[in-house]
Amino acid sequence: MTSIVQFSLTDFVGYATLPVALIVFFAIKSRNKSKFGLNFSRVCCPSCHTKQPIIRMPQNERQALYGGWTCEKCKTEIDKYGRAVDAENQEIEQSPR
Numbered sequence: 146m147t148s149i150v151q152f153s154l155t156d157f158v159g160y161a162t163l164p165v166a167l168i169v170f171f172a173i174k175s176r177n178k179s180k181f182g183l184n185f186s187r188v189c190c191p192s193c194h195t196k197q198p199i200i201r202m203p204q205n206e207r208q209a210l211y212g213g214w215t216c217e218k219c220k221t222e223i224d225k226y227g228r229a230v231d232a233e234n235q236e237i238e239q240s241p242r
């Protein structure tokens with residue numbers, strides 16, 4: 146009987162590891178402001194400070210994949226963390242090391 150209980154416990158730990166690993170992964174990515182991170186706070190346009198809508202319609206492939214907005218007012222491309230994105234869809238480096 147003891148062996149069955151131990152097997153179930155091991156099984157449970159095995160299944161629980163994956164979601165925990167995913168949560169940790171997204172937490173780290175969000176902290177690093179990576180493309181794979183998540184941002185749930187409201188974002189303002191870096192140029193004209195217009196609040197961007199919560200519901201967004203992707204204007205291009207990058208926005209569909211990684212999130213972000215095109216500002217309604219000044220057409221600035223914004224990533225999901227509220228940083229401006231240049232024409233080549235490359236994230237502008239905030240500080241070049």
Ligand SMILES: [Zn+2]
Pocket residue numbers: 190191192193194195216217218219220221
């Ligand atoms: Zn704007």
